[in-house]
Amino acid sequence: MPLPGGDVTEGVVRVGNTVRRPLGPHSPLVHAVLRHLEHRGFDGAPRFLGIDEQGRETLTFIPGEVANRPHPDWLADESRLVSLARLVRRLDDAMLGFAPSSDMLQAVAAPEIPGMPPAPAEEPEFIGHMDITPENVVFRGGQAIAIIDFDLAKPATRVDEVFNLCMWWAPFAPDEDRSEPLKGVDAVVRTRLIADAYGLDQEACQRLIPTALRRSERSWYLMKYRAEHDGGGWLRMWEDGAGERIQRRIAWLEKEGERLAKGLGL
Ligand SMILES: Nc1ncnc2c1ncn2[C@@H]1O[C@H](COP(=O)(O)OP(=O)(O)OP(=O)(O)O)[C@@H](O)[C@H]1O
Ligand SMILES: [Mg+2]
Numbered sequence: 399m400p401l402p403g404g405d406v407t408e409g410v411v412r413v414g415n416t417v418r419r420p421l422g423p424h425s426p427l428v429h430a431v432l433r434h435l436e437h438r439g440f441d442g443a444p445r446f447l448g449i450d451e452q453g454r455e456t457l458t459f460i461p462g463e464v465a466n467r468p469h470p471d472w473l474a475d476e477s478r479l480v481s482l483a484r485l486v487r488r489l490d491d492a493m494l495g496f497a498p499s500s501d502m503l504q505a506v507a508a509p510e511i512p513g514m515p516p517a518p519a520e521e522p523e524f525i526g527h528m529d530i531t532p533e534n535v536v537f538r539g540g541q542a543i544a545i546i547d548f549d550l551a552k553p554a555t556r557v558d559e560v561f562n563l564c565m566w567w568a569p570f571a572p573d574e575d576r577s578e579p580l581k582g583v584d585a586v587v588r589t590r591l592i593a594d595a596y597g598l599d600q601e602a603c604q605r606l607i608p609t610a611l612r613r614s615e616r617s618w619y620l621m622k623y624r625a626e627h628d629g630g631g632w633l634r635m636w637e638d639g640a641g642e643r644i645q646r647r648i649a650w651l652e653k654e655g656e657r658l659a660k661g662l663g664l
Pocket of ligand 1: 419457460461464534536
């Protein structure tokens with residue numbers, strides 16, 4: 399059974415109580431991450447079951463609600479948001495101590511592109527999920543119980559991971575770029591809920607908005623590069639206005655930065 403598609407991976411299908419997904423250069427890292435999480439007893443991610451006869455990765459299917467498009471109204475629920483931020487904290491804590499090989503890291507390293515501003519100076523703390531979109535979270539009984547689709551996992555700081563969460567779920571975007579249920583919600587209030595539930599300390603909170611700006615600027619260059627060099631889903635997203643959406647997010651962050659900081663008690 400084909401599954402509701404995301405933007406990049408084509409050919410994600412469900413077979414019984416498993417999911418089959420195509421492999422990519424990132425797969426060795428993803429499989430090592432999923433094995434590590436299983437070893438740590440973390441229950442909020444699919445299990446990696448191996449490679450099938452068609453050369454696809456086999457993962458456990460996690461039953462529950464996923465906010466595929468069109469997004470359901472419950473996307474705005476604050477109690478779901480809080481449960482998700484707590485789950486992401488547990489995920490990141492479970493990742494501590496995982497040491498990927500340099501080959502695995504090499505395969506997911508983002509190219510440095512001319513004109514791109516440098517990454518924030520802080521050393522990565524763990525392998526972060528870094529793609530916590532509504533489509534990548536499974537809920538049950540109104541609570542986030544699993545995060546799926548680790549294809550974009552990469553070295554990250556807690557601030558990077560919380561920024562990614564805020565970007566999709568506060569969300570860090572003007573109304574015109576939000577899906578229906580999130581239009582009009584107060585991103586300031588939701589950012590505070592996320593930071594508190596995740597347990598982001600004061601020093602890290604101070605880095606959240608500068609990091610959001612810097613990471614957004616870098617992602618504009620990166621998305622453009624991927625559209626030009628990798629084509630496929632990246633090119634479709636770019637042609638569909640991904641670059642302009644990033645620019646609008648940057649403008650939104652510049653406009654709301656002060657309110658967001660105040661909301662975080664800074
Ligand atoms: N292990 C799983 N358990 C439950 N549902 C899943 C699982 N894997 C995928 N799904 C469902 O299939 C959809 C697409 O799967 P997935 O997120 O893995 O691929 P994708 O979004 O196409 O990839 P990408 O985000 O890289 O473009 C998910 O949004 C979810 O609804
Ligand atoms: Mg996905």
